[in-house]
Amino acid sequence: MAQSAGVAEQVRRVTGRPVELVEITTYGDVSRESLARIGGTGVFVSALRDALLSGEIDLAVHSLKDLPTGRPPDLALAALPPRADARDALVARDGLSFEQLAVAGGRARIGTGSPRRMAQLNAWARALGCEIETVPIRGNVDTRIGYVRSGELDAVVLAAAGLHRIGRAAEVTELLAPDIVLPAPGQGALAVECAAANAALTAQLGGLDDPHTRVAVTAERTLLATLEAGCSAPVGAYADLLSEVTGQAVTHMRLRGVVGTTDGTTLVQLSTTGPLPASTGEAAAVGRRLAEEMLAKGAAGLMGERAH
Template structure:
């Protein structure tokens, strides 16, 4: 490798810059080369339409990938949950670093938790997945909430609460933690209440597949357990034929018993955004030893969910 600075493509948001900054520092340590951040504006950053209407969170990825393929940057950092499930052959998913907290959090007025929200509380989220599960939880616990579709960065979303426009917003814990604002969450939402998006809390480091030397160097950042977990989650999403904006939640985690025998549990949920119908199942198996095994775990659970009626819920994603 030469000593020239590596160019890291990143979105311009505060969160994306923070995420990319962490990766840049890790790459500097691994390669001994300087890394410069190249800010790229994506359609998802400039459009004010709701994500489900403009193609889901994949709209944040296209411009970065175009810059990679054009040779304008050497590698890029994405929030893994934004990546479409099909990986382009020209690009290598070189590393999936150790995952941050995958859970969602509530940021509510007056320090309230979800169950303490008043009747008719207005809860902001741009995610059909969150709407489906929050509405289902509210229905089953005799609560009455109104989920409001919102867009914007973390500052904008929390601002709706501070300005009194909303009673609460739901965000990803990882995003708040990465910009040093985790303390503003009034509740960490249990995954038994709301399963996160497939890949939530994980980052994806991509580079041209043709650059074997850089692919190998970036691979030093990879965490095999995180990669296995998110591969299973994204395999479930792909097998359900659902896009990034569909109301699908999934989480794979590692279980261990007294004999320290590790297994991976994969949980999945699909629901209508009004919360009236959920299909929620789980499966457990050995920790995947290969990409193929992780994919198989996701497909197995997806098959069970489809047999329970998940296919009929895939179209229920209107905001």
């Protein structure tokens, strides 16, 4: 609701139309089973898309990382507004960082609903010569942070963007650098979807679109889609948009990908850097090539739960 309210204000500005927020509860919101068991992140999307196609709503706001990579032909991805912080965030007891928790003695218990996070956190702990216990959790922000406040867990890991949007960034004890933990493809970005047949609304919503965000997440999501065809291990991906001179225009894109086992014992990590893609088609080609290299390097043999 918080992220939808922000988009609603932007829609009012660019269209001049009043906007009513319609709350829709999805199966992903109410189920407490693991996402891998109930059908992956698409469980957050189907009810919204049904409402779009029935005409109950005119547009839907999604967290992009929850959108399946396959696109229904009767829906348009009308806008990808400027991306927020893509990093993961640690909320830990006593204001500790991950390294402080890992080396503190005992086996730190860290909660996350994401196999992608589990794989990379476990690998990070191993690199420090430590072991942690990653505990599968579900629920809203209050529920998850509540596990830390009650002492049941030492820390939880959440998306930084979500905490910022609901005004709870002050509870973050460490932002996890993509150099160590790559986010989910599309993390931090929102997607505004509407019926493809509504050409006028699609064109109006295009005023919210950020071309740099669209290029970056296209590369990430194409990497994910290509890996999903040949691998069921947790996937992280992040496209950095780089300037040759600080403060100047973006000229290059660096795409990084990781896939691994949830226990962190095996990770395949690759990256590629090149000129900023001039189109989403070029960005998709970058993502596809890197994914194919990852599959050739052994990603196809890493079996585990699909990423959140």
